[in-house]
Amino acid sequence: MKPFRFLRTSSFKFTALYAVLFGTSSLIVFGILYWVVSGALRQQIEASVVSELSALEKVYRTESVEALHKTISDRALSGKYPDFYYLLQNKDGQKMAGAIPSLKPFQGVRDVFVPYQDMSDGSDMPDNLADHAALAMGRVLPGDYFLVVGYSTYRIDQPLEIVRELFFWVMAIVFLLAIGGGALLSVGFLRRVDNINHAVDAIVEGSLSERIPTSGTEDELDRLAARLNHMLDRIQALMVSVQQVSNNIAHDLRTPLGKMRQRLEVARKDSKTISTYEETVTLAIQDIDSILSTFGSLLRIANIEAKSRSASFSTVDLSELFQNIAETYHPVAEDMNKSIEMDIAPGISIQGDRDMLVQMLANLVENAIKHTPPGTRVRLQLHQTDRGPVGVLNDDGHGVPRHEREKIFERFYRLDSDRGTPGNGLGLALVKAVTDLHGASIRLADGHPGAQFTIQFRPLQT
Amino acid sequence: MKILIIEDDLETASYVDKGLRERGEVVDHASNGRDGLLQAAGGAYDVLIVDRMLPGLDGIGIVKTLRGAGVQTPVLFLTALGEIDDRLAGFESGGDDYLVKPFALEELHARLKALAKRSKTPLAETTLQVGGLQLDLLKRQVIRAGRVIDLQPQELKLLEYLMRHVGEVVTRSMLLEKVWGFHFDPQTTVVETHISRLRGKIDREFDSALIHTVRGSGYSLHEAL
Numbered sequence: 001m002k003p004f005r006f007l008r009t010s011s012f013k014f015t016a017l018y019a020v021l022f023g024t025s026s027l028i029v030f031g032i033l034y035w036v037v038s039g040a041l042r043q044q045i046e047a048s049v050v051s052e053l054s055a056l057e058k059v060y061r062t063e064s065v066e067a068l069h070k071t072i073s074d075r076a077l078s079g080k081y082p083d084f085y086y087l088l089q090n091k092d093g094q095k096m097a098g099a100i101p102s103l104k105p106f107q108g109v110r111d112v113f114v115p116y117q118d119m120s121d122g123s124d125m126p127d128n129l130a131d132h133a134a135l136a137m138g139r140v141l142p143g144d145y146f147l148v149v150g151y152s153t154y155r156i157d158q159p160l161e162i163v164r165e166l167f168f169w170v171m172a173i174v175f176l177l178a179i180g181g182g183a184l185l186s187v188g189f190l191r192r193v194d195n196i197n198h199a200v201d202a203i204v205e206g207s208l209s210e211r212i213p214t215s216g217t218e219d220e221l222d223r224l225a226a227r228l229n230h231m232l233d234r235i236q237a238l239m240v241s242v243q244q245v246s247n248n249i250a251h252d253l254r255t256p257l258g259k260m261r262q263r264l265e266v267a268r269k270d271s272k273t274i275s276t277y278e279e280t281v282t283l284a285i286q287d288i289d290s291i292l293s294t295f296g297s298l299l300r301i302a303n304i305e306a307k308s309r310s311a312s313f314s315t316v317d318l319s320e321l322f323q324n325i326a327e328t329y330h331p332v333a334e335d336m337n338k339s340i341e342m343d344i345a346p347g348i349s350i351q352g353d354r355d356m357l358v359q360m361l362a363n364l365v366e367n368a369i370k371h372t373p374p375g376t377r378v379r380l381q382l383h384q385t386d387r388g389p390v391g392v393l394n395d396d397g398h399g400v401p402r403h404e405r406e407k408i409f410e411r412f413y414r415l416d417s418d419r420g421t422p423g424n425g426l427g428l429a430l431v432k433a434v435t436d437l438h439g440a441s442i443r444l445a446d447g448h449p450g451a452q453f454t455i456q457f458r459p460l461q462t
Numbered sequence: 463m464k465i466l467i468i469e470d471d472l473e474t475a476s477y478v479d480k481g482l483r484e485r486g487e488v489v490d491h492a493s494n495g496r497d498g499l500l501q502a503a504g505g506a507y508d509v510l511i512v513d514r515m516l517p518g519l520d521g522i523g524i525v526k527t528l529r530g531a532g533v534q535t536p537v538l539f540l541t542a543l544g545e546i547d548d549r550l551a552g553f554e555s556g557g558d559d560y561l562v563k564p565f566a567l568e569e570l571h572a573r574l575k576a577l578a579k580r581s582k583t584p585l586a587e588t589t590l591q592v593g594g595l596q597l598d599l600l601k602r603q604v605i606r607a608g609r610v611i612d613l614q615p616q617e618l619k620l621l622e623y624l625m626r627h628v629g630e631v632v633t634r635s636m637l638l639e640k641v642w643g644f645h646f647d648p649q650t651t652v653v654e655t656h657i658s659r660l661r662g663k664i665d666r667e668f669d670s671a672l673i674h675t676v677r678g679s680g681y682s683l684h685e686a687l
Contacts, residue, residue, distance in 0.1 A: 292564065293647060300646070312550060327616050328642055332655045359646050366649050423649060 006186035015182025019175055026174075030167050034160065041156040042135065046109060049137045052084060053149045060141055065096075068147070072097040083152040085114050085134050091144030098148070105138060105146040112136040112150055192221055196228075208236050241410065248412035249298070252424065253291055260287040290424075297426040301411065304356060304433040315460065316352045318389055319344055322382045325361045329369065337374040340365070343381040348389045350457050352438050360434040363427040364393050364453055370423070371415070372397030372450070388459035394452035405444045463578050464488045467511040468498030468524065469540065474563070478511065481567035482574075495519030502528055507535050508578040511570075514541045514552065522555040529556035536577035538570075549645065568679040572631045579630065590625040593685040595664060595672055597625055606664055616641070617660050624673065624683040633680035657681060 006012050060068040065088075072086045076099065086098030095102040100112055114134050134150035141147055195213050202210040211232060212225040260283075267280035326342040333340045368378045372395050381392040400408060400415065407413045409432040412425040435442045440457045465487050469475040472493065479489045490505065492498035495516045502510055502524070514521040525537050539552040539560040549560050558580075559573050590597040594607045602618060604611040613621065620641050624632065634653045638644040642652065657673065665671040670686040 296562070296647075324616075324642075327614065328652060328656075329650070331659050332650050332652055335651070335655050355643065355645050358643050362644065362646075362648060370649060427649065 006183055006190055009186040009190055011189045012182045012186035015178055015185060019178030019182070022174065022178070023171060026167075026171065030163075034163060037163065038156060038160055041159070045135050045151045045153075045155065046137070049109075049135065049149050049151050052081075053137055053139055053147065056086075056147060056149065057139060057141060060145070060147070065143070065145060068145075069097045083155060085112075085136070085150040085152070087146075087148035087150075089146040091146075093146075096145075100134070100136065100148055100150055103138070103146075103148065105140050107138060107140065109135065109137050111153070112148070114150065114152075189221075196221075196225060203232065208232070208239065245411050248425075249294075252294055252412060256287045256291050260284050263287075294424045294426065297424060297430065298411070301426065301430050301433045304430070304437055307437060312353050313351045314354070315349050316354045316357055317347075317349050318352075318357070318391075318457070319346045319348045319382060321354070321357055321361065322380060322391065325358070325365055326380050328362075329365045333369045333378060336369060338369050338372065338376045338378060340369070341377065341379045343379065345383050348382060348384050349460050350389060350438070351460060353434075356434045356437065360431050361391075363431050367427055367431075368393055368395045368397075368451070376450070387456060389457040391455040391457065392452065394447040394450055396447070396450040399446055399449060399451045400444060402446075408444060409442070463508045463574065464490075464506065465509055465511065465574060466490045466492065466498070466502055466505065466507045468492045468495065468502070468516065468521070469511070469513040470494060470516050471513070474513075474540075478567070478570065482571065485567075485571055487571075487574075495521075495524050499524050499527055502535065503531060503533055509574050510535050510537045511574070512537055512539055512557070514539050522551055522557075525552075525555045525557055536580065538573055538577060540565075568631070569633050569635065572633045572679060573636060575630050576627055576632070576636065579627070590622065592625055592628050592672060592683060593670075594668075595625070597621060604664070606668060611663050613660070613663060616656060617663065620656055620660055621664070624681065627683070629682065629684045631676045631679050631682050636680070 056068060056071065059071050069088060072088055075081050075084065076086065085100050087095065087100035087103065088097045089095055089102055089105070093102060093104075099114055101115065103112065112134050133153045135153050135156075136148050136150035138146065138148045192215065199210055199212040211229050214222045214225045214229075216222070263280050263283055267277060271277050271280065322344045323342070326340055326344070330340050365378070365380065369376070372378070376395050376397045378393070378395045383390050383392075404413075404415055408415070409428050411429040413429075414423070414425040432442060435455060438457065440455055443454045443456075445452045445454065465482060467475055467478050467489060469478070469491070470493055475491050475493065479491055482489045490501060490507075492501050495518045498512070498516075499519060512521040512524055516524075519527075521539055525539075528535070528537075536558045537556065539549075539557045541549065541552065541560055541562055552560050558577055561570060561573060588599045590599070596605045597603075597618075598605075599622065604613050604618070604621065620637065623637065623641050635647070637653050638646075638648070644652070661671070661673050665673055672683050672685065674682050674684065676682050
């Protein structure tokens with residue numbers, strides 16, 4: 001196991017990707033905020049610069065240039081206007097007052113540089129901020145005097161500096177948390193995936209009863225584990241049934257083979273005439289035919305189960321098919337002292353394989369007339385419902401005990417009460433295979449009295 | 463009948479060959495698809511027996527090629543046990559009948575005879591007549607010796623099939639397939655019961671029986687010899 005395996009997990013990759021996305025979007029949001037805040041602060045400063053400039057201009061206009069000179073010097077000395085800087089020049093460009101170095105006259109707003117050595121006017125600015133920029137507005141007064149009022153951008157820079165620092169720390173913490181959290185999550189995730197892998201390995205090695213552990217949180221991993229466990233249950237059940245079927249085949253074949261062997265042996269020892277040999281051979285062929293018929297049925301069921309739906313499907317007139325089967329078995333039932341009634345709605349069709357559906361219904365009807373006592377009435381019905389055609393076959397015989405109703409569709413399953421009657425126990429297994437192929441469901445219920453089979457077919461799609 | 467069997471399994475081929483010769487037929491054998499195709503296209507056979515699974519050119523390929531070349535000789539396919547899709551594929555390629563291995567020789571012989579005869583007589587006629595028995599397919603009416611006989615729909619279908627194969631042996635499984643559409647062996651006496659009912663209606667009250675049981679094979683409808 002490599003120590004940094006978690007770096008390659010999908011949960012870590014997701015977390016890292018999320019952190020990058022989050023960082024980028026935060027950066028954009030911060031950029032916009034920074035731009036808006038600094039703009040607003042500048043506007044505020046510009047407004048105070050404009051009003052100061054107007055106030056000074058008023059002094060010049062109502063009094064004199066000397067009064068203006070004095071006002072500027074007073075303001076600088078008073079310390080009441082710590083963030084304001086001034087410049088007053090005469091028409092020759094000579095500086096008369098203020099901390100700002102002499103400039104070429106301009107109108108409007110611009111940034112100016114205020115050097116440290118010009119702070120000799122007693123301003124109480126902190127030393128480290130003494131040498132810095134100011135936002136300045138110039139105005140040319142009548143008589144070609146040039147007046148500039150500046151405001152230290154320190155008032156803008158300071159809050160923006162705080163915002164920048166804050167952002168840096170927030171981002172640093174977010175990234176650390178994201179990477180740490182991602183690693184933590186991934187290690188937990190990895191541990192659970194490892195558990196699943198161990199369980200799967202054990203199953204592959206052959207312990208099919210092994211199950212994947214769940215954490216009980218019902219998260220997606222748990223749901224996946226539950227699904228896999230469900231699949232394993234199904235596989236195990238199928239394995240058991242496959243085993244049962246092969247046991248049953250072995251058993252079902254041993255009986256006729258044993259009988260046949262016995263007969264042939266007796267014939268070899270005792271037969272004196274051609275005709276007794278012939279008789280033995282005829283019986284042996286009958287035994288083999290019964291074995292072949294069992295194999296044929298098994299192969300046919302397997303074949304139907306392996307087929308995909310609609311491969312050979314066409315529209316089948318179910319009403320006609322039910323009618324034909326009922327008519328076919330009516331005299332057969334009568335000869336066995338039983339009766340078949342029918343109640344079949346006309347014009348019902350489904351998508352299906354006609355030959356298979358014929359065999360399915362024939363098997364069901366034969367099942368009903370073979371395994372019931374004399375005098376039994378069998379009733380075959382077909383009706384259309386909202387959910388598709390429904391076929392019902394019921395009899396007033398002995399019925400099927402509740403605990404045997406599911407098993408009756410298994411291969412080779414025979415009711416205890418039917419052990420004596422001929423049959424290979426595959427008829428209803430084939431019925432089930434055919435209904436499954438058609439997406440139909442078959443249910444055996446108590447017919448009060450007797451048995452009642454209900455087949456729910458799929459509606460015909462046009 | 464002149465019969466060609468195309469079959470790679472020599473044991474099955476000789477079983478069929480011997481059995482059919484004993485029954486008075488002329489049999490040729492081809493042991494692979496290529497030879498079989500050449501022989502079938504060249505020789506004037508009444509019927510072909512073609513194994514579904516052959517090395518090289520398989521049964522379906524042979525029949526498709528023959529039909530494409532305009533050879534209309536009836537074909538009976540031999541298929542393996544439980545292969546339900548084989549029958550469909552066989553019919554689509556132009557096969558006329560099929561038989562699942564292993565099979566009884568009586569069954570094969572009866573089917574071959576039915577196939578060979580069918581290729582000569584079209585199914586166009588609407589009234590079938592055997593002796594004094596008459597079946598009007600349009601009116602769905604049966605008359606024997608001037609007396610109208612009332613038959614159930616399934617009895618009518620059964621009688622029609624028997625009358626179309628008058629004088630031939632029809633086996634139990636041929637009746638199941640052609641009359642009832644059953645491609646399986648039912649666990650009850652479907653054929654026997656319906657034959658018995660039909661006999662009760664068309665034979666019992668008359669001097670001579672038309673439906674005869676052929677022991678070990680099936681049934682045959684014909685006038686008393």
